[in-house]
Amino acid sequence: MGSLCVLRELPVLMRPNRPNIKVVMQATQIIHAYKQAPWRVQRQWVGAFLLFVIGAAMIAALYLDVTARAAIAGREIQEMRFEIIAIQRSNADLETKLAKLTSTAEMERRALQLGYRPVQPGELDYVPVPGYVPPEPEILLVAQDVTAPEQTLPAEYSQSLLEWFDEQIKSGGVR
Amino acid sequence: MRQQYAIRSLILVAFFALMGVAIVTQMIRIQSSEQAQLFLAQGDRYSGEFQLVSPERGEIYDRNGHLLAGNRTVYEVGVSLPDMKNPQAMAYTLGMYLGLRYEDVFNQLVNAPDTWEYVVVQDYVGAETVTSLQALMKQMDDVDDDRLEGLAFKPHYQRSYPEDSLASNVLGFVARDGRGYFGIEEKYNDLLAGNPVQVWVPGDPNRAMEIPRVPNGTTLVLTVDRDLQAKVESILDRSLTQYGAENGTIIVMDPRNGEILAMASTPRMDLNNYGNYFSLYDNGSQYNRSIGMSYEPGSVLKVLTMAAAVDTGTVKPDTTFMDTGAIEVGGITIRNWNRDSWGQQNMIGCLQHSLNVCLAWVSTQMGMQNFYGYMERFGLGHPTGVDLAGEAAGRLKVPGDTDWYPVDLGTNAFGQGITVTPLQMLMSVSSIPNGGKMVTPHVLYSMLRDGHQYNVPSQYGGSPITSDTARTLNEMLALSLEQESSQALLPGYRLAGKTGTAQIPTKYGYDATHTNVSFIGWGPVDDPQFMVYVWLSSPSASIWSSETAAPVFSQVAEQTVISLNIPPDVVRSQIVNK
Numbered sequence: 001m002g003s004l005c006v007l008r009e010l011p012v013l014m015r016p017n018r019p020n021i022k023v024v025m026q027a028t029q030i031i032h033a034y035k036q037a038p039w040r041v042q043r044q045w046v047g048a049f050l051l052f053v054i055g056a057a058m059i060a061a062l063y064l065d066v067t068a069r070a071a072i073a074g075r076e077i078q079e080m081r082f083e084i085i086a087i088q089r090s091n092a093d094l095e096t097k098l099a100k101l102t103s104t105a106e107m108e109r110r111a112l113q114l115g116y117r118p119v120q121p122g123e124l125d126y127v128p129v130p131g132y133v134p135p136e137p138e139i140l141l142v143a144q145d146v147t148a149p150e151q152t153l154p155a156e157y158s159q160s161l162l163e164w165f166d167e168q169i170k171s172g173g174v175r
Numbered sequence: 176m177r178q179q180y181a182i183r184s185l186i187l188v189a190f191f192a193l194m195g196v197a198i199v200t201q202m203i204r205i206q207s208s209e210q211a212q213l214f215l216a217q218g219d220r221y222s223g224e225f226q227l228v229s230p231e232r233g234e235i236y237d238r239n240g241h242l243l244a245g246n247r248t249v250y251e252v253g254v255s256l257p258d259m260k261n262p263q264a265m266a267y268t269l270g271m272y273l274g275l276r277y278e279d280v281f282n283q284l285v286n287a288p289d290t291w292e293y294v295v296v297q298d299y300v301g302a303e304t305v306t307s308l309q310a311l312m313k314q315m316d317d318v319d320d321d322r323l324e325g326l327a328f329k330p331h332y333q334r335s336y337p338e339d340s341l342a343s344n345v346l347g348f349v350a351r352d353g354r355g356y357f358g359i360e361e362k363y364n365d366l367l368a369g370n371p372v373q374v375w376v377p378g379d380p381n382r383a384m385e386i387p388r389v390p391n392g393t394t395l396v397l398t399v400d401r402d403l404q405a406k407v408e409s410i411l412d413r414s415l416t417q418y419g420a421e422n423g424t425i426i427v428m429d430p431r432n433g434e435i436l437a438m439a440s441t442p443r444m445d446l447n448n449y450g451n452y453f454s455l456y457d458n459g460s461q462y463n464r465s466i467g468m469s470y471e472p473g474s475v476l477k478v479l480t481m482a483a484a485v486d487t488g489t490v491k492p493d494t495t496f497m498d499t500g501a502i503e504v505g506g507i508t509i510r511n512w513n514r515d516s517w518g519q520q521n522m523i524g525c526l527q528h529s530l531n532v533c534l535a536w537v538s539t540q541m542g543m544q545n546f547y548g549y550m551e552r553f554g555l556g557h558p559t560g561v562d563l564a565g566e567a568a569g570r571l572k573v574p575g576d577t578d579w580y581p582v583d584l585g586t587n588a589f590g591q592g593i594t595v596t597p598l599q600m601l602m603s604v605s606s607i608p609n610g611g612k613m614v615t616p617h618v619l620y621s622m623l624r625d626g627h628q629y630n631v632p633s634q635y636g637g638s639p640i641t642s643d644t645a646r647t648l649n650e651m652l653a654l655s656l657e658q659e660s661s662q663a664l665l666p667g668y669r670l671a672g673k674t675g676t677a678q679i680p681t682k683y684g685y686d687a688t689h690t691n692v693s694f695i696g697w698g699p700v701d702d703p704q705f706m707v708y709v710w711l712s713s714p715s716a717s718i719w720s721s722e723t724a725a726p727v728f729s730q731v732a733e734q735t736v737i738s739l740n741i742p743p744d745v746v747r748s749q750i751v752n753k
Contacts (some may be wrong), residue, residue: 067381070381071381078380093247096242099242104405105338121736121737128750
């Protein structure tokens with residue numbers, strides 16, 4: 001209430017060329033008192049604290065969320081790794097089982113059971129297919145001869161510096 | 176009133192502040208205490224575990240992609256002692272399912288050392304048994320029965336051979352120590368096994384990515400043809416019975432690049448039961464006779480003597496020799512296999528009738544320098560370098576050796592006093608069908624690793640003779656086989672080859688009643704695509720190679736042309752002409 005009364009007197013105080021020190025000091029005190037009003041300071045503190053708490057909570061929530069997601073992903077990776085290992089084992093087992101079921105002895109037994117018999121050379125008919133080139137095995141003639149590389153090595157790989165100088169001098173340094 | 180509240184508030188604030196400070200102080204104190212370090216260390220210990228990761232052993236396939244050696248899952252069955260509730264029930268169940276004695280299992284569980292937390296009851300338990308046990312555990316779990324609490328199963332791989340004994344001599348086997356023995360399994364053990372790695376596996380899911388990946392072993396593809404291998408093994412087994420031979424070996428090789436297409440040897444072993452090894456073999460050299468056993472080959476070696484003589488120009492196919500039935504070399508008289516004289520013969524006749532006297536004459540005409548020089552160039556006395564474990568080198572005595580005598584020049588010419596392995600003979604003679612170039616035999620076709628295929632290049636083993644000599648010998652051996660009307664012939668295909676009958680050396684000289692019979696041959700003569708070596712030891716039906724090994728060669732050749740889709744000569748020439 002006191003502050004309202006003071007405000008009404010303000011136009012008087014602001015009259016130019018007639019400074020009233022007493023009034024000015026009084027006003028300053030009033031303004032000062034107004035600024036340090038406890039409820040205002042409290043509100044500021046509470047606001048700042050709440051802001052901090054909300055910020056911290058947001059960061060914490062974000063951190064928790066990211067960490068939880070990372071943990072879940074990590075756990076999933078771990079589980080997938082175990083699953084991969086289990087699948088690999090299962091694959092190996094199935095592959096071996098399949099190989100057993102299609103083994104020579106087993107296939108021969110089943111073929112005989114179905115009434116097949118081994119083919120004789122005279123029973124085979126060879127039909128030439130125009131344009132068909134049968135796959136050729138890796139013929140040695142196209143493979144590298146292990147004795148050849150020594151002879152085909154360039155001189156630079158075997159000659160010494162002196163030998164090189166000698167060669168250069170003899171050839172007049174012209175290549 | 177206000178002041179009172181203020182004081183109370185201050186007291187409360189002070190109290191909570193003190194509490195907070197006390198809590199923080201206590202937290203700092205706990206975290207920096209000695210016990211905390213201990214706890215941290217303990218925590219670290221349980222934050223993960225070291226695991227020895229043995230990668231899956233690489234598989235082995237034949238050239239057509241049939242699995243010859245794979246892996247299957249087996250289990251280590253054990254009991255976690257702190258979790259075990261009822262040792263009697265556990266021992267009874269495990270005894271029943273694993274075929275163990277109750278007392279043994281019970282003692283194992285109850286009398287385990289105090290420091291032990293886990294007891295392995297049995298390893299290498301099959302998946303079927305473990306599945307039954309797991310089903311039982313689930314049933315008991317459903318009714319809250321905890322008598323099997325603590326029972327654990329740890330899976331791991333075991334080598335498995337789906338073809339049982341097929342190609343066992345080539346493959347070798349893997350024992351429980353995880354190491355390969357003999358054959359491919361031993362030769363390429365490091366590649367197949369991969370590198371076992373001790374890895375730290377964190378329990379923290381955030382560190383899941385830190386678990387290192389351990390690559391599996393390298394998968395190998397062999398040059399062996401599974402179906403041909405099976406046929407060759409079947410022929411070998413039949414011929415042992417038919418001719419009453421003790422043991423035998425048959426090798427089929429591509430003379431153009433040294434790829435081994437089939438390699439059969441007796442006895443063979445079911446690789447899934449390698450425990451039989453000691454009952455089947457007296458020593459390691461018997462495991463694969465094709466590479467491990469050297470023997471005096473007899474007349475098959477005449478091919479090399481004649482090749483050397485033709486190459487040096489000592490003789491030509493039409494060079495004549497008057498066979499009187501005996502020749503003296505180094506003061507010792509050498510006679511023919513039937514002790515007869517065969518009169519005038521050309522060099523084809525010498526090979527056709529397998530005349531020892533003629534070949535001894537040829538080697539003496541050539542001279543020891545030339546003869547042994549060529550034998551060295553043919554690779555005798557040295558391992559072939561085949562990629563199989565346990566290869567023997569054979570023995571070539573040369574002048575200057577303490578046990579070399581001048582007569583050896585004559586006897587060595589027809590394969591006596593000289594030892595070779597069947598594969599060594601095959602490699603040496605490969606120079607004839609291959610235009611003068613020897614090939615290095617090999618079993619590995621390619622390697623598969625990390626999704627890449629690495630093919631193994633073929634290698635030369637040298638060029639001991641010229642291509643002209645090779646052509647000449649090719650023709651001479653084809654003619655001698657035809658003129659002899661050999662049982663080795665195969666209708667529709669022109670083949671070349673040579674028999675070999677060798678007496679077996681003993682401490683007291685040569686045993687006249689037992690022989691090693693061999694045959695080396697190849698075809699088709701105009702475009703050789705396969706070479707076959709047959710060795711039967713001590714056949715009782717006949718001591719002669721022409722009556723035992725030669726017909727076996729014919730059977731193998733017949734199966735080989737079918738397996739490799741080689742048409743008869745007439746059809747082939749028609750195809751070429753078109």
